[in-house]
């Protein structure tokens with residue numbers, strides 16, 4: 001893999017549960033995968049929207065949380081050593097010689113492969129922009145909705161706004177390297193893992209984090225360079241926090257984004273597929289999981305797992321029409337067990 005490019009068998013857009021399980025099925029079909037996700041971690045909706053909620057309808061797992069399912073899938077696909085590219089939005093698709101696809105991300109990463117699997121769920125998670133007048137001028141310079149590289153925040157005077165997992169996680173991770181860090185939240189209660197809240201309170205007691213009850217209402221600065229965040233405190237009084245960086249974490253909405261322009265004859269924002277292979281109308285491009293549509297579709301994780309199995313067989317036939325796969329069980333095939341590194 002070069003610094004900003006790679007060639008592989010299969011590109012998977014989306015590291016949700018279905019994209020992760022696709023790595024497994026493709027691995028059994030002896031195909032290597034690179035997985036791209038705009039989020040900074042795997043798990044899609046399970047990890048982002050309901051990490052601690054129980055799921056009761058995964059076959060063989062009477063109950064597991066969204067995060068547990070993600071962790072188990074990661075363990076299951078480890079033998080196939082997928083390459084993950086987090087914090088990357090699949091932005092453009094082109095066709096190159098020999099029927100290969102070239103996928104370009106918003107940071108300029110280029111991956112080429114004969115097969116593209118779209119497992120993009122309800123689309124990419126897009127951060128909610130707080131209603132602060134003129135905030136657009138600061139975005140990407142002083143206001144960021146995600147932390148892609150921690151080092152870029154070293155020494156900065158940071159205000160983090162929000163009270164969920166992202167706000168609390170980044171507070172405890174950035175405080176040790178920040179010039180100063182203030183966590184701003186409208187209520188004293190948080191919607192975050194209690195252990196992280198506890199850690200933040202410890203850091204506050206040690207003077208590493210300052211906590212302020214209130215909301216950001218304005219930005220002070222010019223040409224995208226921030227000098228301070230105007231706040232309205234919970235008691236109604238106004239104030240200003242000196243800062244050169246604002247990280248608002250006010251939740252995410254889902255948008256299909258650039259995939260809408262991949263030329264795949266969408267129905268509303270879903271990709272139609274045939275259920276024999278889960279291939280789109282374009283040869284070599286498959287769509288599985290919540291993103292696809294067909295008669296009788298159920299947006300369930302287990303449906304996506306089934307779709308991944310048939311897709312992998314078809315992807316293999318697409319790449320090696322002269323070398324069809326023999327149908328085998330993992331229980332009894334020593335060949336599959338070698339691939340799984342258990343024999």
Ligand SMILES: Cc1cc2nc3c(=O)[nH]c(=O)nc-3n(C[C@H](O)[C@H](O)[C@H](O)COP(=O)(O)OP(=O)(O)OC[C@H]3O[C@@H](n4cnc5c(N)ncnc54)[C@H](O)[C@@H]3O)c2cc1C
Pocket residue numbers: 013014015016017018019036037038039043044045046049050054055056057088089090091119120121122123124125256257258259288289290291299300301302304
């Ligand atoms: C609260 C809640 C509870 C649920 N409970 C259950 C349940 O009990 N049982 C069940 O079966 N299902 C449940 N579901 C539904 C289940 O979570 C989805 O069916 C499942 O997540 C779909 O998986 P997926 O991999 O297709 O998509 P997702 O989980 O949506 O993952 C798609 C991934 O693709 C990424 N992505 C999208 N576009 C791009 C792009 N252009 N570039 C880079 N990355 C991109 C996204 O960031 C995301 O990480 C629940 C859903 C919710 C919201």
